[in-house]
Amino acid sequence: MILTRLATPVSGFTNMATALFYILGTITVIATLLAITRRNPVHSVIYLVNSFFALALLFYLLGAPLVAAWEVIIYAGAIMVLFLFIIMMLELAPTPEADRMGPTWWQWLPVLLLAVALVTCTLLLIGLDTSVAQGVPHWYATPRDFGYALFGKYALAVEVVSFQLLFAAVGAFYVGKPEARANKREEEGA
Amino acid sequence: MIVPLEHVLFLSTILFILGLGCVLARRNLIMILIGVEIMLNAVGLTLVGASAFWQQVDGQIMVIFLMAMTSAEVSISLAMVVYLNRRKGTVDVRAFDEMRG
Numbered sequence: 363m364i365l366t367r368l369a370t371p372v373s374g375f376t377n378m379a380t381a382l383f384y385i386l387g388t389i390t391v392i393a394t395l396l397a398i399t400r401r402n403p404v405h406s407v408i409y410l411v412n413s414f415f416a417l418a419l420l421f422y423l424l425g426a427p428l429v430a431a432w433e434v435i436i437y438a439g440a441i442m443v444l445f446l447f448i449i450m451m452l453e454l455a456p457t458p459e460a461d462r463m464g465p466t467w468w469q470w471l472p473v474l475l476l477a478v479a480l481v482t483c484t485l486l487l488i489g490l491d492t493s494v495a496q497g498v499p500h501w502y503a504t505p506r507d508f509g510y511a512l513f514g515k516y517a518l519a520v521e522v523v524s525f526q527l528l529f530a531a532v533g534a535f536y537v538g539k540p541e542a543r544a545n546k547r548e549e550e551g552a
Numbered sequence: 553m554i555v556p557l558e559h560v561l562f563l564s565t566i567l568f569i570l571g572l573g574c575v576l577a578r579r580n581l582i583m584i585l586i587g588v589e590i591m592l593n594a595v596g597l598t599l600v601g602a603s604a605f606w607q608q609v610d611g612q613i614m615v616i617f618l619m620a621m622t623s624a625e626v627s628i629s630l631a632m633v634v635y636l637n638r639r640k641g642t643v644d645v646r647a648f649d650e651m652r653g
Contacts, residue, residue: 379554387563394567394590398574403582410586417593420563423554424604426612429596436619441589441626448630449582452637503609511609512616519613523620530624534631540638 378490383423386483390416393476404455405469407445412476414438419483425502553604560601567594581633581643585626592622 393413400406418433449455512520567590574587596615603611633643640647 383555383559387559390563391566391570394570398570398578398583398587398590403580403586406583406586410589413590414593417597420597421600421615424560424600426600426603426615429600429612429615432616432619433596436623437589437593441623444626444630445582445586448633452634452643454580454582454643503603503612507609508612512613516613519617523617526624527620530627534627537628537631537635 378486379423382483382486382490383420385479386416386420386423389413389476389479389483390420396472402455403449404446405473407442407449408473409476411438411442412473412480414442415480416476416483419480419487422487427502428505428508557601557605560605561598564594564597564601567591567597579645581636581645584645585629585633588625588629589622592618 390413393409393416397406397409397413400409414433414437418430418438421427421433422430571587571590571592571594574590575584576587578584578587596618599611599614599618601611603609603615636648637643
């Protein structure tokens, strides 16, 4: 579906959006670098939440507001919380004596700086939108365009994906079920 | 398009390489899964960038399918992590280098 919203772009908006793109790209790379180098998986997940939040703002800048919302809700919300849940359930995070008092200021500082930068970028983005005519940038894919394409052209794919999610749920339930494995081991032993 | 497509591709390449490095270098199963997440997000950025470049929504719809696929993958692989941890008491990949047919 071709997007027909092709109003003349406001040049100030475009310049600001371009600058924000590079700033957010830098934040994403820094947060990801910090995430993959941490020894403690909990810290790693927290940096990754920052990274995904910056990526969501990038998606918004590239004209995908719905994808940006889902990036925050699904990735930064659901999937990262699932990671945290598993890490804490299995007690995978190393907690030496020095860490018992909680994180020190030099552990707080990078994530605090990243969060402040992200909030600043979000506020700038909100400030930008009101300056544009009709409140939307010209390349923006509206939820209406999105929904028509998703449930019209790609309706079959939606069904396939729903099956996939069902199978994943069944598979996760089977793998995580303690009794089934115990029985199997007994059968193998017998 | 606020930036050239090449810059979007460059950024997503950097992210993909970081994720790949994480998968290859880390020994912790959780960190390997995090690396996979980073790589999938890099692919999502590519798709959204392409969607903005050609002014079509198809790329964004692919990202939604990517997210659904990631949710499925994460749920199964975290269940596997729980299972493997129950079996060997560790999440170090070096503990799982043998097969028993």
